[in-house]
Amino acid sequence: MKILKHLLLTLLTASLCIFLSPSFAINPPQQTPAQILYQAGKYAEAIDILKQTLATFNRQGNKLNAAMTLSNLSLAYQQLGQWQEAETAITQSLDLLAKLSTPESSQILAQALDIQGRLQLSQGNPEAALNNWQGAAKIYQQLKDEESLIRNQINQAQAMQNLGLYLQADKTLIAVAASLNKLPDSPVKAAGLLNLGNIRRLVGNFQQSEQILTDALQVAERIKSAQIISDIRLSQGNTYRNQRDNQINLENKEIKNSIKSFTEKAITSYQQAINPSATPTTRINAQLNLISLLIDEKDWQQVAQLLPQIKSQLAELPVSRTSVYAKINFAQSLIKYGDHEPSTFPSAIEILQQAIKEAQNLKDKRGESYALGTLGVTYQKTGNLTQAKKLTQQALSIAQSINAPDITYQWLWHLGNYIKSENRETAMKLYEKSWEILQSLRTDLIAMNQSTQFSFRENIEPVYRDFVDLLLQEKNSQADNLNRARQVIESLQVAEIDNFLRTSCLRPITPIDKLADDEPATAIIYPIILGDRVETIVKLSQEKIKYYTTNISKIQVEETISQLRGNLAIDNRKYEVKELSEQIYDWLIRPAKAELETNQIKTLVFVLDGALRNIPMSILYDREQQKYLIQNYAIALAPSLQLVEPKPLKKVKLNALIGGVSEEIKVAGKTFMSLPNVKNEIAEIRSELAQNQELYNASFTKTNLETKVKSDPFSVVHLATHGQFSSNSEETYILTWDKLLKVNELDNLLRTRDNTKPESIELLVLSACKTAKGDKQAALGLAGVAVKSGARSTLASLWVADDPSAKKIMREFYKQLKTGVSKAEALRRAQLSVFAELESSPFQWAPYVLVGNWL
Known part of the structure; x- marks a missing residue:
């Protein structure tokens, strides 16, 4: 069973923020006792009355x-996570x-289909949810119920996002915005824009969220x-907070100023949300987030x-699901604060004990488990530790x-941590169960735990690393x-990419071990960075895997890599690069x-971990041989242990689409300097690849690129233009003449060929x-x-x-490809051709990395 998603079904609820509960999707003319209880978060009591009403x-x-009562009964069951009962009720309706x-x-019927769609999305079946919502939309259109249609379309967009249908989701949300903008100013319009802004935030479109929420505020x-x-x-505070959190990994001065700005805006927004006109739920949420x-x-x-202030506010809240989760959230803050001020731990214990009693009275098992x-x-x-183990169990x-x-995976993980020093075997089993649950939830990680404070770095990544740490300490059954x-x-690496892109992204693929076994001259290297050491696992063709341990702290590893990365981006830093890269070697x-x-x-294929992904392996330096790694090996990177079905490029006709921008231009408020040699680069590639088409400067637009990719089965797409890779998906883009292609847009653009052309793009080049x-x-x-591009490499x-x-x-890369060597070897030879002339400057020859199929 998949986890509960966080979409609300009504347009007039306050927002998609923490602790807010959806109102009845089907409202009688006057509020009933069941509806009042439901809106107060007393779902179990609401269910009792709904059952009586149904009888x-x-x-x-x-x-x-x-039928109406059964639909609302299903919605109430969903709030308590009672999926089977919810499914029975909506089916009967x-x-x-x-x-x-x-x-x-x-x-x-339309509203019941909406509720069934919500249940299906909660259970990890977005395709069925989308079908139901589309059916409901037709009814709303026939009834000319614009308000319900807008709400329905927002739900559809969420299902489309889950299915990877980003273009369709984007078009749907654009249509929703257009519909809302046509409405006269009203609470419906303001709340619709609010929910639209929240959806944009939840899928990682923070800038759009910020703009839409500004529009909503003006209407309100x-x-x-x-x-x-x-x-x-x-909601604005939450969006600013997300933008702040998304840039924490950035260290330069400009970004630090940006983090400060987002922090100040979030604080101000939360403070403004705490006012007497706000609902108690909004006030407490704003205080807790603040x-x-x-x-x-x-x-x-x-x-x-x-x-x-928060303690006083909590005391005034009526007992409800909202009060339970507010107390849990507050306790989590007190626990963090306790690292600075240990005297707050008793308060956290007292508040959690209250939350447990309230959850038990409400028959809210999820809340009770969390507390x-x-x-x-x-x-x-x-x-x-004794009490910790007892409560966690x-x-x-x-x-x-x-x-x-x-929530099960979290308690398994915590319990494993509590007992690993005394019972490693049991701890190992607990970690494994926790990891297996995370695997089953992989497509839902981006939506997880909206009702409590949650962080991928704090709540998901440590599960993987703690499990690996214990596995590599264990000497029995070593293989x-x-x-x-x-x-x-x-x-973990797949989950990181999913979290970055706000969606599940892998396609049917082939294990790279199989490729290594078929390619006896290939070794696969997996470095794993742990708190106190680096473990390096090496897989040779048809050989048992081996591993090596280097005792060095994670902090020291990351500092060395950071220094190396800084020197690589500066010309004439040969000595510093060698000194640092030989340590990593x-x-x-x-x-x-x-x-x-x-x-x-x-050939060496690296599946890199953590900060190691930020440097090219080609520059690792062997001081004994006085050679860089690229002088001895062809090198490739794999984002995971599996690849899009591999295919040697020598068996593929090279047919290239070549695009580029050479002139200085300003796009999306950013100025991009000229790249004067792009014109020559394109000309020389065209001379090496007889079959090609060109999009240059003003013709290199998103629309033209999409049209070309759809119309022709190109094996190579080569883009000679500015681009940036970032841990922020909104700051990961490729420059075209008229806009910045964000990572998900590039994915959609290249995948449009899936419906029209069966061939995968063999090679995507971003030079x-x-x-x-x-x-x-x-x-x-x-x-x-x-x-996400779907390209093999x-x-x-x-x-x-x-x-x-x-x-x-x-130019040399394509020349070598035509000789029939592998992509990795072609890149090696191309880099060495520059290395021979510019050995003193890794800055010139080292930046290129090949990701994916190396054949």
Whole structure:
């Protein structure tokens, strides 16, 4: 069973923010006791009354009202995570409605289909959800119910996002915005824009979210709706907070200023949302989000001032699901604050005990499990491991009993951490179960845990790394553990890319071990960065895998890589590059050197971890031989242990689409300097590849590129233009003449051929790109483009070298490809041709990396 998604079905709820519960999707003319209880978050009590109401309607033979009641009953069950009961109720509702044919029943049918779609999306079936929502949309159109249609289209866009239909989702949301803009100013319009802005935020389109929420605020201010204004301010704060968090990995001065700006805007927005006109839910959410941000900022003075305000606000909340999760959220902040001020731990314990009692009274098992598990974390922080284990076990039992994998995996992981020092075997089993659940939830990680504070870095990545750490400490069944460790670290890399792109992205692919076994001169190298060491696993053709340990802290590893990366991007830093890169050579290659030589290895394929992805492996330096790695081996990178089905390029006709921008232009507020040699680069590639088409400067637009890709089965797409890879998907782009192609747009553009041309693009070349300055995880952008483009291989630069050397390397690369060598070997020869002339400057020859199929 998949985890609960976070889409609301009604347009007039405050927002998609933390702790808000959806109102009844089907509202009677006057509020009923069940509806009042539902809106207060008292779902179990609402269900009891709905059951009584349903029995009355059944006795009366009132099928329409019975169907309406069943639909709302399904919605209430969904709120408690009781999926089977929710499915039974909505199925019975639709069966009744199938026997009716009136305008009233049509309206109820459309809303029931909306509810069923919500359930299906919650269960990980976005295709069925989309079909139901599209069916409901036709009814709304016939009934000319514009408000419900807008709400429905927002839901459709979420399902489309989950299915990877980004172009369709984008067009749908654009249509929603157009429909809303045509409406006169009203609460419906303001709330519609609010929900649209929230959707844009949740899928990672932060700039669009910011703009739409600004539009929503202007409407709300014109109609003088103080409550909606507060709701919008809360959502604006969340968007600014997301933008801030998304840039934390960036270290240069300009980005630090940007982080400060987003932080200040988020704080101001939260403060503005806390006003008497706001609903109690909005006020408490704004306060909770504010104190969480202030703790992250280590603004202890403001934290101390806000703490008593939140305690007072919590005490005034009526007992409801909202109050339960608010208390859990507050306790999580107190636990973080406790690292600075340990005296807050008793308060956290007291508040969580209250949350547990309230959840039990409400029969909210999810809330009870969250509160118990969080209480266990609190006791662990205070050193009471016995109580921590007991509470976590209780939380785990409840989570398993209600089939809630999104919280089950967390308690398994925490329990493993608590017992690993005393029972490694049991801890290993707990870690493995936790990891397996995360694998089953992979497509849902981006939507996980919207109701509590949640971070990929804090709540997901450590599960993988703790499991790998224990696997590689274990000496029994070493081969099995090594294979499992590779699988786990690969699944982390896939999850990182999913989280970066806000969607699941892998396609049917082939294990690279199979390729290595078929290519005896190939070795696959998997470095894994752990807290106190680097573990390097090496897979040779038809050989058992081996591994080597280097005892060095993660901090030291990342500092060395950061220094090397900084020197690589500057010309004439040969000495510094050699000094730093030989350290990394000693970690990754030297322990395996004898094996590589004995097996006559010619190609190294790296599956890199963490910061290692930000540097080219070609520059690793062997001080004994006084050679860079590229002088001995062809080199490629793989984003995971599997690739798009491989195919040697020598068996493919080279037919290229070549695009580029050479002139200085300003696009999307950014000025891009001229690339004077692009024209020559394009001309020389065209001379090497007889079959080609060109898009240059003004003709190199998104529309023209899309048209060309759709119309012709190009095996090579070569783009000689500015581009950037970043850990922020909105800052990962390729420059065309008229716009910045964001990573998901590039993906959509290249995948349009899936419907018209069966051939995959064999090679995507991005010859003038760079990684964002100071971004510790910028290579996520490159991995995202490589994986999502669907191309078998991607050749890209990690920084922009001088045009003359870029032109020479590209020309030589295609010249070598025509001789029939592998892509990796062609790149090696091309780089060495420049290396021979410019050995003193790795800046010139080293930026290029080949990702994906190396054949």
